[in-house]
Amino acid sequence: MRRSSRCLAEKVTTMCAEPSAGYRPEEEAPPNLPSCDPGSETKSLTLLLAEDDPLSREMLLVLIAGRFREVIVSANGEEALRLFHEQHPDIVLTDQVMPGLTGLDLMRRIRACGATTPVILMTSIDQKVLLQAINLGVERFIPKPFDAALLIRTLDSVARQLAKGRLLERHREQEVALLRYRDAQNSLHLELARRKERHMVRHDLRHQALEGACGMRWAIKVAYAPHEIMCGDGYSVRRLFDGRQLIFVVDAMGSGMSASLTAMLTTSFFNYQVENLHLWGSFTLPTFLKRFQEYLSSILLEDEVLSCGFFLVDLVREEVQTALFGLPPLLLRSRDGSVLKIRGENQPLGIYPRAVRIGTLFLSDVADLLVMTDGVSDAELIQGGSYREVLEDDFRAEPTLGSLQRRFREKTVQHALDDLTLLHLLRLDLDCDWNWAGTPELTLAGLSETLREFLAALSGELALRQVELDGIEIMLSEALLNALEHGCLCIDRQEKAQLILAGEYDDALAGMVPVPGAQITLLATLWRVAQTPLLIMEIQDNGPGLPQDALETEAEATSVNGRGLQMIGRFCDSLYSGGPGGHLIILKTLEGE
């Protein structure tokens, strides 16, 4: 049995709008009966009415007419239960005493299936029934015989509560959706910011061996580890038009967005100036710094300062001009292993111009130089204190940035780290007490033979763990094979891919004749001035050399070749390319047994 709200609403409307002569709804209605205008809360709801007595049922229907979107009517408990499962009403209004299922039974069955639908029980005052109903979570009672006003108030109240609950739930869902949206937006913005940051920090010489005086080679390596995406550190390593290098390392005051803005603005200005240096009549570091200070005074707040360092590197003259503003002391190792701490010449930069002192470091006796931001020196040690207490010892022990970073990670509290930037200028031609050279026959067997000889010689010189030897063998297998394929047989990447895909690679490699004059040289040296020995391996061929981007790019996931350099990169501390021809320089610190 079902009464649609439209049908009932019509009845009520008739009663209210077109009263019969002398009919006054206000007078007819019981004194406390609320207005027959249906409450907005109930209008969107469905009510299940369970009442076995036809008269009471009709009276109830008249009373609640138009208040609900729909009223589902049942004449007994069983029917009510069935309709409940079929129609999923919002509220149940049930009589207690009915044949078959009582109101309490109905409620029990509703609760048994986990439904929390509000149930209003119409019953005479019977303590036992009331108690059971309360235990079943009854919403309200309507005493019988019922009071019409009370009934309407109760229905409105329950409907209001229900509507509020639903509204709250909707708001909660909307909030969750909004938070998810904002989270996604923030992630997107952060990712875009990260890309921008990566675009602004530059390293023109990331994997390049740089030639200095008397053919001495150097390399510049940077470890840049932002703690946050928008970080207060920045750097730029640029090759100048005259062959020198100009380096900028910056650590903006504070953290978060403000520090990041300053770091990126200054890095960006530095890059812009460098790119236009060729337009200057004559370039000097003081002039460059004067312009930088002018720019800085326009972007810094009154209470902001900037720690940074400028390094004009002239490897041919073996000197570095430095302008240091509040950076932690530089660490400089001489070729004999002694370490010198070099303090900055200037206070951090602010908006007020100050005279700038520029220092000069002479490199003729220098093995390497370490520059860092205070995120490194101030990092918290696991055993307490700051990393600056052990930094000098670690630097003395470790010859590469990679091995120094490993020590740093072992000793510091990783979750408490600030932004970190480390820059390492390292001489590649060091005074070594062990050298090895080999020229393999240009076949796979020849390469293997040379590699075996080298590993035997190295093992004879230094006691190494098998895992270290295996790592070296993996790197050199890749490097020697690269030199054979690309340098001696002149197979380029694309051709190699085609041969592999056609299943002809091995036969081709065995059948091809090296170009006239082709040769591979494997050179290795051991530098043992630092506590940890450094193995420098050079693989040279006289082919066309590595493509410029070879050390920067990763192979496509589906590609069948192009992963050799990536594999070497996994096992070494640093990897540089020299020239002319194919020339790979691999640095690997050795822990030994």
Add this chain to the structure above:
Amino acid sequence: MRIQSSGNNELTISGNIKSIEDSSLIKETVTALKAGGATSLVLRIPDSFSMTSTVIGFLMKLVNVDQMRVFLVVGDPRLYQLLDELSLAQAFNLRLVEK
């Protein structure tokens, strides 16, 4: 490095895959299995912490060109990480198991 064959499509590679000869031996052994009619390959690598780029390229060719299903079961997390970082976990049906 040693290779042990079991069944017509399963190989177990013991030790580290590190040298040019290792790469050649793996390629030859797998090629022989393929010639024997194997349409899938189960490669168990319990020890190695790495894999040469030559072997990776060869397996890529098996999967993408020869339509061979490759199942790589590795025992060293470093090798798992390497292949995962190279985005090859799915292509090689990569699984890490305890040694």
